[in-house]
Amino acid sequence: MREEPAIKNAVAGAIHWPQSCGCRDPRILTRRYAGIFDAEGGHVERGDALGLRKKGFSWALKLMSEQLVKAEHAIVCLGPWSPHLLRQFGYFMGISRHIPTF
Numbered sequence: 001m002r003e004e005p006a007i008k009n010a011v012a013g014a015i016h017w018p019q020s021c022g023c024r025d026p027r028i029l030t031r032r033y034a035g036i037f038d039a040e041g042g043h044v045e046r047g048d049a050l051g052l053r054k055k056g057f058s059w060a061l062k063l064m065s066e067q068l069v070k071a072e073h074a075i076v077c078l079g080p081w082s083p084h085l086l087r088q089f090g091y092f093m094g095i096s097r098h099i100p101t102f
């Protein structure tokens with residue numbers, strides 16, 4: 001409680017992780033990860049994920065470049081925005097919402 005004076009209610013316990021590390025510039029970190037992804041043969045493109053469509057057994061998305069990409073699988077990793085997209089396909093995902101509302 002000395003470390004977290006803002007916590008007013010009684011707590012059952014806490015985990016102190018002394019080896020945690022920080023990142024001064026998350027933007028550069030993300031760019032470096034993208035560089036590694038590229039170097040390993042990956043390809044980064046930009047587009048609005050809300051344009052994702054299911055076509056038969058595959059997925060399709062029009063990129064900002066107007067190119068249409070099709071894939072057998074789509075991975076949704078939009079953080080707190082994920083439920084909004086997933087709902088269109090009938091998936092309901094519980095998430096604690098402390099950022100934007102839709």
Ligand SMILES: Cc1cc2nc3c(=O)[nH]c(=O)nc-3n(C[C@H](O)[C@H](O)[C@H](O)COP(=O)(O)OP(=O)(O)OC[C@H]3O[C@@H](n4cnc5c(N)ncnc54)[C@H](O)[C@@H]3O)c2cc1C
Pocket residue numbers: 047048049050077078079080081099
């Ligand atoms: C204020 C704050 C401080 C935090 N501090 C820490 C911390 O110190 N340490 C820690 O470990 N965690 C911290 N977190 C939590 C951490 O940010 C998240 O756990 C982490 O970012 C989740 O990563 P993610 O890739 O799942 O989602 P996100 O990082 O949320 O990424 C989702 C991405 O999807 C993109 N997106 C959304 N909609 C669309 C769309 N329609 N089309 C295309 N792209 C879209 C967004 O722009 C975003 O880039 C913090 C969170 C907040 C809000």
